[in-house]
Structures are given as C-alpha cells and as structure tokens.
Amino acid sequence: MEKSYWVFIERTRVILTFMLAYKYASLQCSIAIFDVKNTYKTSEELILAIHLLQQDLQPLLAGLTFKELFTLLTLGAGSLLTGDPAFNYQEHELNERLKRLYPAVNEEETPLPRSWSPKDKYSYIGLSQNNLRVHYKGHGKNHKDAASVRATHPIPAACGIYYFEVKIVSKGRDGYMGIGLSAQGDNMNRLPGWDKHSYGYHGDDGHSFCSSGTGQPYGPTFTTGDVIGCCVNLINNTCFYTKNGHSLGNKLSALSFCPCLSFQPNLYPTVGLQTPGEIVDANFGQQPFVFDIEDYMSEWRAKIHSMIARFPIGERLGDWQAVLQNMVSSYLVHHGYCATAMTFARATETMIQEDQTSIKNRQRIQKLVLAGRVGEAIDATQQLYPGLLEHDPNLLFMLKCRQFVEMVNGTDSEVRCFSARSPKSQDSYPGSPNLSPRHGATNAHLHNTGADSPTCSNGVTPTNKNKSHNKYTGVSSASASSSPSSSPSSVNYSESNSTDSTKSQPHSATSNQETSDSEMEIEAEHYSNGVTESSTRIMNGTYKHQEILQADDNSVDDSCSSRQLCGGNQAATERMIQFGRELQALSEQLCRQYGKNATHKKMLQDAFSLLAYSDPWNCPVGQQLDPMQREAICSALNSAILESQNLPKQPPLMLALGQATECVQLMAKVRSGSCSFARVDNFLH
C-alpha cells in the first residue's frame, strides 16, 4: 500500500510541476496531460492529490486556491473521466451544492439523484449529455406513446425538502410534457401523474395530476424556454411546482400525499414526454437553481427550530433543571475538571458523587498521558488503582504501544531522562504541545468507550458499588426520558452497572476472547445506539484532514528545530529498542493467553513501522506521532478507571448527545423529513 501511495504522490508532483511550467511559460504540456490521465482513476483521488500537493509544493503554489488548482489539473487532464473538461468541475460543484442543500443525507446509504437512469426508462426516451438531457424518439401518435424516465435514485427522506428543475429545451410537436415524481415499478409507458404513487405537472394544459388520469387545474401552461421545478416537502408531505423561479403553490387538497407514511414508497424524480421533438434538460444541482430553494428551506429550518425551542415541558421545569445541572456536573467530573466542577456544584447546590481526590488523581493521570508521558501514567495508575491494568491486558497493551510511540517521539520519560535538554519534571515539551482533550460528539471518546467496552465485565469490585450505582441510575433514566426514543443502549448501560462484576465474572474469559477477535464487532453490539459507528466514520474523515494540517505544521517546525528519533540520544534509542522487545514479548504472551488479536498486531506493526523511516514524522505512519492521538488512549484509560470505581464510563451528557444523534438518524430511516432540520450539530456551537 505504502509504495503505490508514494508513487502516486510522486507522479502528481511531477505532473503538477509540468502544469505550472505550462501555465507560466506557455510550454507544451502534452506529456503532462498523458500522465494525469493515467494517474488518477477517480475524482476523489484527484481532490486528495490536490490537498497533498498544496502542502508539498507550497512555495510553488503560493497564492493558488483549491479551485484554481482543480481547474488547472482537470483542464490539463482533459478527458480525465468523461472526456468533458468542464464536467469535472461541474461534478465538484454538484457535490458541493448537494452537500450544502442536504447535509443530513448520508449518501453511502441513500444516494441522491444525480442524473436520469439509462435503465429505468421507456424505450421511446433517449438520453444524452451525461444522462441529463431527455428527448423523445417515439411516434407520438396518442397517449399510448407516452414515455417517461426516472432518476437514478429515489429522494432520501433525510433531505427534508428536495428540489430539482427541468428546463424545456424544446416543446416539440405538441408540448405534452409532464414533470413530477413516481415510484419504482410504475409503468414507464405513461406520463408522471397518471398512475398510483405518481404525481405530475403537465405543460400542455397546466394541470396537476395526482395518481389519476384526470388532472386538476393547477397553474399556467409551460413551453420552450421555461424552467419548471418540482419541490417535495417530506415534512408535511406535500409537493409544489415552480415556473421560472416562481412558486406555483400547493393546493393541499389536490397535492397532498398519502398521509400514511409507512405506505408512501420512495419517490423518484420523473419526467415524461409524448410527442416528437420534445427535449428537456434536468438540473439536479449541477447548476444554481432558478427558484430560491435555500430560502424556502431556511423557513422550514426556522419553523422546526422554533418548534424544538418551544417544546412544552409544562410542570416539570424543576426536574429539568436538576437533570441538566446533574449532566453538566457529571461531565465536568468525568473529564476531571475538578475546580470547575466544585464551583459549579457550589453554585447549583448539587452533590458530586466522586471523591475530590479521586477526581484529582484521574486528572493527573490524564495529564500525563496527554503530555506523552505514558510510562509515568502507567506507573501512577498501577499505584493508585492496583489491579486495574492487570485485569485489563488490552488496555495495558494499548498503553504500552502508545508508550513506545512516545519514545520514538522523544516525549516519554523513559527516554527523556537520557536527554540533557529537558528534565523529567518539565511540563511542556517542544514539538509536542500539551493539548487539552477535545470533547466533541465526533471525538475519539465515543469510539473508545466502545472499544474498551469489554473491560466492564472485567471490573474490579469496588466497595462503594451499590451506593454510587443508585445515584447514577437516576441520571441515566432521566437522560433516557429526555430523548423521545429510549434506545436500548440506555437500558444496556444501567444494566451493565447493576450486574457488574459478580455476574460477569464467569464470562470474563469468553468476553475477552470476543474482544480480541474484533473490536468493531463488540462496538456495534454494545452500542446499538449508533454513537460509535457513525462517529468513527466521521472521526476518520476529520483525522485525515487533521493529518494534513498537522503535517503542515510539522514542515514549518522542521525548519526551525530538527526533530530526531528519541530526542537524538543514543542511550535513549537503545532503551527504546529494548522496550520494543518487551512489548513484542507482551504481545506474544497475550497471544498465547487469549488467542490471536488482529488489532493488537496491527497496532504493534504500525508502531514499529515508525523505525523504518529516516524521518518518522513525515512518513505514511507518522500520524501516530501526532499528540492528538493521545486523546483516544487517554479517554480509554479514564473510562476504565471510572468503571473500576463503578462510575459511568461515559458522561450522561455524551450519552444523551449520542441518543439524540441516533434518534435523528432513526427519523431518517422511518422517512420523517423533519430530521434534516433537527440536526444535533445545529445546536452545538
């Protein structure tokens, strides 16, 4: 993988140099064109390449924007994907616009319509111009010669409000054109609107057809040059059409869909033609719409937001306040913001379950991890919470791996002590900023709480178990009631608290087995509320981005202070290699004890790969050295400690957040359109 990756980057670099030379010196660039054609297979690759090039060739590209680079590359590449140089840019535009219009749509699950389907059409329909232009090629004698075509995909409910436009290029002989929606399986030898589950606005008479052969007077007629739009509102289940950017309005009686949501099938954008010469062009977002759909959406967004804001809570105002205060306080405690938590508790006159020294201990350990001093953190944990790591070999292994990485980085105390320039006690380390953890919904916390979930069955039995548990069930049930659908996770969560060690002790061996097989499996199983699954994906996305940013920083850093393996100290390097052997031994031991573990293997491999590069910070696996990566392990350790104290391993606030996110996703699945405007992100600032 690494090799091809580097080849890819290398080629891009060469090509772009050519391109720039071409741009600035007007040289021939046929070689470059040839190369680009062979290098990038997809536009994603191309975009990635541009991102990489931007950091690689900074001095060369100074002052060029992404858009300019894109055009430069695609123009040079010529017929990269389709033979149309403008098309790639258009596709980029399309993606941007769709993302902006329908942010709630997950295109991996429910792709948006982007063109007409060459498969889902009647034979009298001809497609051209990237399947956006539709023309009629039948006889057009009577209505039996009608023909329609559907878009490639149905309208996802998560759109909330969906819109597309069709421009009448030519009205042909009689202008019997219909624009609207239909369900899969509807007869394509018909105009939209004539059959069940199909709706259409017809150009010859301006009538609207709703699953019936007879139309109702609706709007003006339309003809050559007009732009007709169709807007589906999945919140109130209505649909209206536009002409040349003007809404023609919805007559509720005539146009409302079947009120029974579950029977409403997926609807596809559809266009139907009936006489020779009729040609129409679709715009699924390739170009700006004539009608201001974003304005219309903003009205509904405001409506739904005010609906949420004004949701009646009635008599329970006091309860709500207590729940909210509890959530904030537990969040602060969880992350060890000791002083803030104390002040908050004083101000709101609430109680804090956890002992103050315990909070401080956790805070200290977290700080150590975040500073890259993992070895010290392990020592402290073993000292303060004896038995914790022994019972959780997975966590220990993760910590040790991290410790190795930090040794490479030169930040771990075991190697730092060799380094003359920074004493052990120093808090801030050059090149490794001591970041405070980022607690966001998309953060690694959620991921890791999932990853280390097997530890809960391993927990050491604390003395104050029952007491603390009782206190927390109150919170957990409250948070469950705050979100309309009490997802199984909250039940699961309180259960795991109550059953805890006694019950799960016999299972410990098996459950460990499971974990070692695959973390992701466990994740999905335990966290059916989906917090983890979705967030990992997002996290990956963000990290890719961060990697780029970070690399950028590094390159700047490099110029001023060169970083070396283990701080450049010989003794330290030897210590590191020795530690690596120990780690290898540990891994083998775990392997013998619990069976093979692919994740461990990968982790170890990645860590060791760092040594293969002369400059580990700028290598394909260099990402590991990023201080940001400490957060994941830090929160995993924190959760494990909390669990050993029989405290929730995840703060109720995050749980509620996860439930809300999942609830919104569930809404999309049951085709409730308002989900697109009730996104959790909108309320997090």
Add this chain to the structure above:
Amino acid sequence: MKNAVIGNNRQKANLIVLGAVPRLLYLLQQSSSSLELRTECAVVLGSLSMGTENNIKSLVDCHIIPALLQGLLCSDLIFIEACLRCLRTIFISPVTPVQLLYTDPTVIPHLMSLLSRSQHTQEYITQIFAHCCKTPEHQTVLFNHGAIQNIAPLLISPSYKVRMQALKCFSVLAYENAQVSMTLVNVLVDGEQLSQVFVRMMQRDKPIEMQLTAAKCLTYMCRAGAIRTDDNCIVLKTLPCLVRMCSKERLLEERVEGAETLAYLMEPDIELQRIASVTDHLVSMLADYFKYPSSVSAITDIKRLDHDLKHAHELRQAAFKLYASLGSNDEDIRKKITETENMMDRIVSGLSESSIKVRLAAVRCLHSLSRSVQQLRTSFHDHAVWKPLMKLLQNAPDEVLVMASSTLCNLLLEFSPSKEPILESGVIELLCSLTQSDSPALRVNGIWALMNMAFQADQKVKVEIVQALGTEQLFRLLSDPDTNVLMKTLGLLRNLLSTRPHIDQIMSSHGKQIMQAVTLILEGEHSIEVKEQTLCILANIADGNTAKELIMTNDDMLQKIKYYMGHSNVKLQLAATFCISNLIWNEEDGSQERQDKLREMGFVDILHKLTQASDPNLCDRAKTAMQQYLA
C-alpha cells in the same frame, strides 16, 4: 409615584387629574434640580404616557413635548434616554399632532446628532421618525437633514429593535418619493447595496414583520422609479415575499398590509401582474379574505370573533384592491378573477357596504374588471352590477364617484348589454350633473359617459342628452380648462352629429351655436388633437343635407378649412380634406354649385397639390375628392 403608577391606568389618570404633570414638568425643566431628580421626572412622565389616549392628550395639552425636547439638550445620556422614551410613547400615539415635531427647526438636526449616542437613542429616535413622517414635506425635512446617511448604518445594528425601526423609517421615507428612493439605491451599508440588505431582510427565516417592511421599502423604491420592475430583487424576491404575506398562515393585519403593498407594487406593470396571478394560487388565496368572521369562530370563541370583525372590512378592501390591480391589464387574469367562487356577488355586495373603504375598493375592482369586453357582455350583465353601481352614484364621496362613474363609462359602451337598463334608470340627468362638478375627473367621467352613450344611439337618446345637458352647459364644457373634458365634449358632439338625419335635426336647432363653438376652437390655442376632433365635427356637419349650407354660407369657415388643408400636420390636413370632400360629394342636391364655389375659392388647386402628398392616406383622400369634380 413611579412605583404607584406602573401598570395601573387608573392611578395614572388620578395623578393627571390631581395636576401632577405641570409640577413634574417644572421639576424636569429646572436646571437647578439634580440630574437624578430630573431623570426620575422623565421616567414618571414616560410611565404616565403609557396609559390611555386621554392621558396622552392631557400630557400634550400641558406642553410636555417642547419641555422634553428641551431636555434633550442636556448632556447626560440617561436623562436623554428617559426623555426620548417618553417622547417616543407620545409621538406614536394617534392622538398626538405630528406637526409638533417640526415646529422647532433645530429639533430634527439635534435628534440626528443623538443617533450615535446609544442603541436606545437609536431605537427611540428612529421610531419617532417612522411615526412622524406623514407628508412629502416631512420626508423632505428628514431627507435634508441627512436621515438616509444617518439611519442606513443602523440597518446592520446588533439590536433587532433598532434594525426594525430603521427599516420602518426607510419605508415611510421612500413612499412616493423619487428623491429619497433614488438616493437609497446608491447607498452602501458595510460595502453592500441597500437593496441587497433589504433582500436579505426578506429571507424566509427572518421575522415576518421584517420581511414585510423590507418588501415595502423595495416596493416604494420600485414605484418611485429607482428600481426597474424587471429587476430580480423585485420579480424574484419582493413579489413572492408579498404573495407569501397574503397566505392563510399570516396574521390578519399582515395579510392586509401584504395585499395592499402587492397591489401597489404591480399596479403599473402587466408582467408583474401576470407573475403574481400564477404565484402560489394568489387569486384563490385572496378568496379567503372574504371568509371573516368565519362561522366557526362565532360559536367557539368570542375574542376571536371580535378580532375577526375588526379586521373583516380591512381584509375585504385589501382583497378588492389587489384584485383591481391584478386585473387592470390582462384579459386572462380578469377571467380568472371573475371565475373565482362568488366573486361577482362579493363585489356587488361590497358596493353597498357601510365602510367607504370597502365600497371604494370594490368599485375599483369592478372598474378594473369592466375593461374587459367579455366580462361586460357576460358576468357584468348576469349579476346586474349596474344596479348597485347606480345606487352608489346617487350619494357618495368624490373619490368613490370618480371610480364609479368611470366604471359606468365602460358599462355604457355600445356593446354592453347593461347599456339599455342603465339608460332606462335615468342616468342622463345624473351624468349631466356630474359635468357640473368642481372636480375635473368627475367632469371628464360625466361627459365621457355621455359620449359613450351617444355613440350610435337612437335619435331619442341623442335629443334627450342635448336637452338634459343644455347647449349652455355644452359650450361651457367646450371652454373647460381641462383638455380631457374638452376632448370628450367634442367627442360627444361628434357622436351626436352622426347619420345624416340626426345631423340635420341637431344642426337645425343648435346650428348657430355649434358653428360658433367650432370657430372659437379653431381660432383658439389648442392642441392638434383638439383641432383634429373639431375638424372631424365639421366634416360630419358637411355630411348633412341641410347642415352643409351652414358651412357653405360661412366664407370665414371655408377659409379656415383651406388653411388647415395646407397645415403642416397631416392629421389636420386629412380631416380638412375630408370635410371638403363631403361638401363637394356628387349625387347630392346642389353639389354642382358647391363645387363651383369651392373651385373659385381655389380649393381645386390645393386638392391637386395634395394628390402629390407623401402621406398615402392624404393622397387617396385628395384623389377621391378630385374625382368628384371629374365626374
């Protein structure tokens, strides 16, 4: 005192009766009293002004306004704000005479300078301006003191209230004011054109009040000619926004304002009317305006009924206005309107409603629809709209009369089936009395209706018209200072003098006066159109059997005709030639003598010359005339 009166109107009235106001004002004006005391006085006065209208009246009677305005000269911001707050409350009351703001010329510039002091001063001052700018003079005063430059930056103030009041200011400033509107389009706020700022304020997620007021601003700017009617910000933003304001989801007040503003926006532009007529089913949406108070609300909710009743008139008149505007040019839209459920019935009953506003709007709507030949022939006749219209004409204020009589003009057109029944209802007397009105518009409509009535009418009707009007009035109208009246009167004469027997009969009884009037007009300083119309009358006279002689025996008149045949204007030449052609027409008694006489006078030479004219019509006409000699 402050704590006693807050929220208690009776206590406020009591204090006022006990004479607290002069004392408070005295303390307020004493520069010797401490600033805290003066501020407290202003606060108490402000609280008192929050009471009933009577309270405000008493406060104004105590000369509170000059005292407070004087207080603004103080340097202390808190005191100024208290004074402004009180002033604001007083000025936004309908009982306060607006003029009081303008009596002292130093007040406005001082207020402008206070705009920069704080958000509160901004809010209060803009609110005062928005309420006190009622006439073009007020607009000019504010404009001349830099209102636009001073208020424009407030449109992006962080405070919603300030933004809103600033916006309202602009809407009243721009209303029917080309100077303000033209300046507004060139104003930049934070690097952005003002019209774009307004467009942003019309976005659908903004508060309705803001959307509506921003749409008003753009409407006024458009009507004042500062923005083209085909500009995107009008066609794609303002118009749809105003249509939305008419939807059922909006409050009744908003629907009224929305409909009125929309009617005003598209009044002169057929394209906007066409777009609006298909936007969001506006035509049928407006039909809902007539459903208040709804039958349901009467039973369930007394409060709601009261609310509905209060707005029912306003809603109806707004809908009528909008229908009038929608249907003023396009035949298809008129058809759509008349086909809306019970529309004609609603107009008919609207004509006899108690509220003048509704009656006026209904008759405007009817007038707009009466421009359609098809509607005149069908729905107007079916619903006998002339009946309530005639009733309305008997006794109505001038503005209603103008509209009603104008509608009547259309109903009296020759092809209108309503013409007959209207004639029988004694309309002639009424119309003749209108021609004696002081209002030029009414005189025009009166004589216009008579003109339409006389077109291809029976002898009997014509005689009736002449008798009812009287020659004296007819000649008075011929010297009317309003050209329109003159034109229509000439038109009436021309219509009266058509078909030979009618010409002869009328000329035999009124020939002398008519010839005098014609001479007078031809000699006077009049426009080409008037003279052309007069020459046409002369041509009609020349077509009569006996009436011809009135011209033939009048050498002076013949000289005039000769003069106009050689006039530089083709239209006049044509009309004069037409006249001669009638005089020399063969097959009529005595044509030979007339031909001879006219030849002697040199007409043949002129005709000959005219056959060479560049204008084909004139050339043809002259040739036809020459042929009479040759035959």
